[in-house]
Amino acid sequence: MNASATGQLPVVVIGAGPVGLAAAAHLVERGLEPLVLEAGPSAGTAVRDWAHVRLFSPWEEVIDPAAEKLLAAVGWMRPDGATYPSGGEWAEQYLQPLAGVLGDKIRYGATVTGVARAGRDRIVDAGRDEQPFTVHIELAGGREERIAARAVIDASGTWSIPGPMGADGLPALGERAAANRISYRVPDLRDPGVRARYAGKRTAVIGSGASAFTALAYLADLAKEEPGTRMAWVLRRGIGANTFGGGEADQLPARGALGLRAKAAVDDGHASAVTGFRTQAVERDGDRLVLVAEDGRRLDPVDEVIVLTGFRPDLSFLSEVRLGLDERLQAPTALAPLIDPNVHSCGTVYPHGVNELAHPEQDVYLVGMKSYGRAPTFLAMTGYEQVRSIAAAIAGDRDAAERVELTLPESGVCGGAGLYDDPDVAQVGEGGGCCGAPATLQIGVGVPAASSGGC
Known part of the structure; x- marks a missing residue:
């Protein structure tokens, strides 16, 4: 298939969670065709599993700008930006409406079982970059299908693989039996x-x-x-x-x-x-x-x-593409030093984009929580910036791709989820930070700022 024909293919996005749907919104904004593949029955399937847990971040920090533009066009009203949504509220009041706007650009009940270059396994070099991707999916009843794609954005998260009890990273003796x-x-x-x-x-x-x-x-x-x-x-x-x-x-x-x-x-x-x-x-x-x-x-x-010992990325269906991953965190090699929890307890993870997320295999990206591998400190706004940069790169706008259009408060990167109901939650403390004096990290020249917070 020639480059022109490949360019007419969709960009496959794996996962209809917050970052996957944001990726689709940014692709639409760039005039590109996304196809979101979601294994579950609805948008935000994993988020709904922790519907009872409240986020650390208020609404204003967990809504992607490109997604909000799509929603505003159909009359969607943003919730009070200063309030903190639960996982269930995030899914019902934001993710589901966004999925509705994207419509048939999302396929549900589609489990990705493999990603490869068409006609090339991972050891073949000849003509590799000119070939489109082939995405293998399994549908209801065990039916299989193959989808050709110009690029693949994996936003499938890490929710499906929780860490085991064993201190060596493997299940403890007797853990499975119990x-x-x-x-x-x-x-x-x-x-x-x-x-x-x-x-x-x-x-x-x-x-x-x-x-x-x-x-x-x-x-x-x-x-x-x-x-x-x-x-x-x-x-x-x-x-x-x-x-x-x-x-x-x-x-x-x-x-x-x-x-x-x-x-x-x-x-x-x-x-x-x-x-x-x-x-x-x-x-x-x-x-x-x-x-x-x-x-x-x-x-x-x-x-x-x-x-509750963390989560891990599922890399099994990516075995035929060439990934460059850190040997400890299973995160992209260039990103890993920025998020290593042995070095960064909180507050020193910089905003990042396509350069830090690139792999030896061109046009395949791990984004969102999955991009962090086993590192725990992820932000929704960080994921939104990732997919903005990647969509720009796929569209050929390298200048926009290499800008970082995000400003983070220094202590705002200890991600996680909070309590479902706590009426006094907004009254705890003003200023200060868990990592010393507060500061703002701004990367890039003359770029607009976006607020961010842990989720």
Whole structure:
């Protein structure tokens, strides 16, 4: 197929989440044809799984500018920019209307099973860049289909692969066998069945990030209403000055409030912290579970375990394209040094675009949470800037692609999700930051600023 014919093909976007739909909006704005492939039945399928959790960022920071233009054309009204949406509100009030505007540019129930260059496996060099991509999908009933594409933007996220309990990155011995007592999601205690699962029980919460904080806060509230509800908070590291985040000094008030709520769960005796515990095995003790650490320590029996140790990208369907990924984070090689959690605790991730997201395989991009690989600190606005830059590059506007049209507050990059309902969340702290004095990072010359915050 010649270059002119390839240019008439759609740009395939994998995933109809916030960043995937934003990618489609930017492609439409550039006069390009997107085709969004969504494995689930609706827009924001993964977001709907945590519908009960509130974002750290207000509405004004989680709406993509190009998407808003499409929505405004059909009379959509932006929600109050200063309020904080839940995952469910984000999906229903923004993602679903945006998907409606995009219409038949989205296909639901389409699971991508492979991406390759047409007629070329990954070892073949000859004529590779001139070939279009072929995207393999599986539909309902096991039907298969092949789609030709000029470029592929993978915004499928990491939600489908949660990190395991085992400290070595693999499932602990006995973890799979105990699957009926283990959850890898923040529980929705508004659901009577879920509430009954944890009420009056002892639960081990494994993890040290925002999701673990949220689970601790939820369960602490449950403990106030249901006697006997207790938690063992299992941390692989010790507790230090920054364990609970920035607290009242955090520039993202919702995040600071969440850390304070988690700390209160421990201080009030609802949760006991177990530090330096690296889980190696899960054993049965009658109907209960016992966690065993690498050093031989054994946790007192628990009824349930909630594992919140992060997420990982699914790279299985990209095995025939040439990706340049960091060996630790599984993020694009040029992006990885900017987001490495061993170096950047919060506040030093710069806005970035097509240059940092490029791979040896031309015109294939990982964006959104998936671009961060195993790193946890992702922002919705960062993803929107990624796809703006990539759409410009695909359209041939290299100048726009290489500009960075985003300004971030320095402490605004500790991504995550907050509590579902907290009326005092906006009252926590003013100014300050979890990483020292507040500052603004602006990259580029003469570019417009866009506010950003953690999500």
